[in-house]
Amino acid sequence: MASIPREFSPEQMAQVRRLQSLYPHRQGALLPVLHMAQESFGHISLETEEYVARLFDLAPSHVHEVVTFYTLYFRERPGRHVLSVCHNLSCHLAGAQDIIAHLSSRLGIDVGETTEDGNVTLLAVECLCACEAAPMMQVDDRYELHLSREKVDRILGALT
Secondary structure (H helix, E strand, O other): OOOOOOOOOHHHHHHHHHHHHOOOOHHHHHHHHHHHHHHHHOOOOHHHHHHHHHHHOOOHHHHHHHHHHOOOOOOOOOOOEEEEEEOOHHHHHOOHHHHHHHHHHHHOOOOOOEOOOOOEEEEEEOOOOOHHHOOOEEEOOEEEOOOOHHHHHHHHHHOO
């Protein structure tokens, strides 16, 4: 098994410096650099938080606060597919809790967990800004709107 790099390549470092130069304060590039780190290393470990903090001359605790605030960053390797079900007010009123329970039952995992085969991670997240299409979820980078149990079953069947 190939080892996962723990530092950016020279090309990625050039990208980090370019991103930092776009903002009045280098710290403005923290979010996109964390995305780069997640794509490169698979998730944002404490080691990765410390590495990124050094790139910005920040305290590791500051980077940790950012990583734990946003649902876009994974502290552990996520499944191949990430299902993020909105459970904010509109989706909740339209049945998001039933959708979450159905997904949990079908996948055999609770919210925040990944299936044993590493294929799916199930999340419940705050507003995904599609209230008019509630209940809804994000499947990887794609929105699935007006969910029903039947639609969820079709979506699960199409995941490879």
